[in-house]
Amino acid sequence: MDLFGEVSGAKPFLKWAGGKRQLIPTIQAILPATLAQETDLTYVEPFIGGGAVLFWMLQQYPNIRRAVINDINPDLTTAYQVVQQRPEELIKALNTIQEFYYKLGTEDARRSYFDEVRAEFNQRPLAPLRNTVALIFLNRTCFNGLYRVNSKGGFNVPFGRYDRPSICNPTTIRADSALLARVTILNGDFTEVLPHVSANSLFYFDPPYKPLSKTALFNAYATETFDDGAQCRLAEFCRNLDTRGYRWLLSNSDVQNTDSGNSYFDDLYAGFALQRVQAKRTINSKAEGRGHISELLINNYALTDMPQLA
Numbered sequence: 001m002d003l004f005g006e007v008s009g010a011k012p013f014l015k016w017a018g019g020k021r022q023l024i025p026t027i028q029a030i031l032p033a034t035l036a037q038e039t040d041l042t043y044v045e046p047f048i049g050g051g052a053v054l055f056w057m058l059q060q061y062p063n064i065r066r067a068v069i070n071d072i073n074p075d076l077t078t079a080y081q082v083v084q085q086r087p088e089e090l091i092k093a094l095n096t097i098q099e100f101y102y103k104l105g106t107e108d109a110r111r112s113y114f115d116e117v118r119a120e121f122n123q124r125p126l127a128p129l130r131n132t133v134a135l136i137f138l139n140r141t142c143f144n145g146l147y148r149v150n151s152k153g154g155f156n157v158p159f160g161r162y163d164r165p166s167i168c169n170p171t172t173i174r175a176d177s178a179l180l181a182r183v184t185i186l187n188g189d190f191t192e193v194l195p196h197v198s199a200n201s202l203f204y205f206d207p208p209y210k211p212l213s214k215t216a217l218f219n220a221y222a223t224e225t226f227d228d229g230a231q232c233r234l235a236e237f238c239r240n241l242d243t244r245g246y247r248w249l250l251s252n253s254d255v256q257n258t259d260s261g262n263s264y265f266d267d268l269y270a271g272f273a274l275q276r277v278q279a280k281r282t283i284n285s286k287a288e289g290r291g292h293i294s295e296l297l298i299n300n301y302a303l304t305d306m307p308q309l310a
Contacts, residue, residue: 010059010175013083014076014136015145016050020206020251023295024056026277027204032247032301035202036061042201043067046190048076053204058179068196070186073147075124075135077187080180082132087177093133094168101141102164111159114141122154140165191237203241203248207234210265212258235268238300242272247301254294265296274298 012019020027035041041064045054048069058064071077082090104110120126121134139145142157150156184196190207197203208226234250241248250269254276255262266274279295 007175007179008059009171010055010179011172012050012052012055013169013172013176014050014079014139014147016052017144017146018206018209019050019052021052021056022280023251023277023297024053026297027053027249027251028060030249030275030297030299032202036063038063038200040065040198040200042198044069044193044197044201044203046070046193046203046205047207048080049206051080053206054183055176055179057204058183066198067183068186068193069183070188070190070193072187072189074187075131076147077185078128079132079135080183080185082128083173083176084180084183084185085177086129087173089129090132091168091170091173093129094136094173095170097133097137098167101137101167107161110141110163111161114138114159118142118155124153137167140167190234197246201246203246205234205238205248205250207231207250207252209253210255212253212255232268238269238272242300247299249297249299252296252298254296257294265298269298272298272300273302 012021041061043054043057043061043064044067045051046069048054048071051069054067054069058067069080101110101113104113117134117137121131121138124131126134138155138157139147141160141162143160144157145160146157148155148157186192186196190205193203207230210228210231231252238248238250252265255264256276275297276294277297278292280292
């Protein structure tokens with residue numbers, strides 16, 4: 001029996017900066033051609049984020065037998081566990097907070113309530129269900145749906161000024177819960193996925209992107225900084241996977257957007273297939289800062305058979 005074949009309609013239950021939904025057609029074009037026919041296949045995503053690629057992969061490829069996801073952000077992995085294990089309790093609690101929020105008559109009242117929930121959230125650890133309710137509420141009512149913390153781990157995104165945001169989507173939560181039923185959810189460093197994979201595993205890495213400028217640091221999703229040292233450590237991990245015979249695909253920013261002579265990633269992943277693809281940047285607060293931008297897709301399989309992307 002197919003593990004994921006009967007589930008449809010699953011999609012990210014959180015807004016997430018850097019989400020890959022728009023890049024899925026491009027990602028699909030460079031996945032291994034044999035993927036749909038493979039057996040005993042494990043899908044591994046060590047930086048899960050909003051999960052757009054995960055939810056798409058498990059519905060697109062029902063032959064995937066199991067999946068392993070990880071993130072260093074405990075609020076995020078707790079939310080995946082609550083969606084996985086307690087969907088009806090989560091729906092009930094989100095409906096309650098949504099109804100209360102909609103009844104608040106003024107923007108000042110909504111802002112005050114947002115500040116109250118944010119203050120409560122920053123008193124972590126909360127009980128898993130309450131932590132996830134607060135996370136989803138803040139995600140849906142804060143500015144641009146960002147998740148950002150300060151050096152002490154405090155969520156510091158401001159109020160978003162939305163009158164009636166969609167805080168509870170029961171259809172999505174139930175579909176996601178069904179899809180996550182046998183997904184292994186880890187909370188730790190990206191290297192900690194390795195003991196949980198199988199011989200036939202495909203990895204997709206979507207790490208915090210290398211910033212293109214000093215003011216473009218939108219990747220503060222955890223108190224730990226994903227700096228150049230972490231980028232190098234990830235590249236070493238990918239080389240180790242390659243030596244062990246695992247296939248992987250990785251996305252990252254293209255530093256050549258701001259410095260055409262910068263070969264940082266070309267050098268870091270020398271010997272692997274690297275392609276520059278177009279993506280839409282949407283999280284800049286200024287309209288002139290949004291638009292299409294080059295991103296990188298790097299992989300270690302079928303180097304001579306990869307399609308050429310425009």
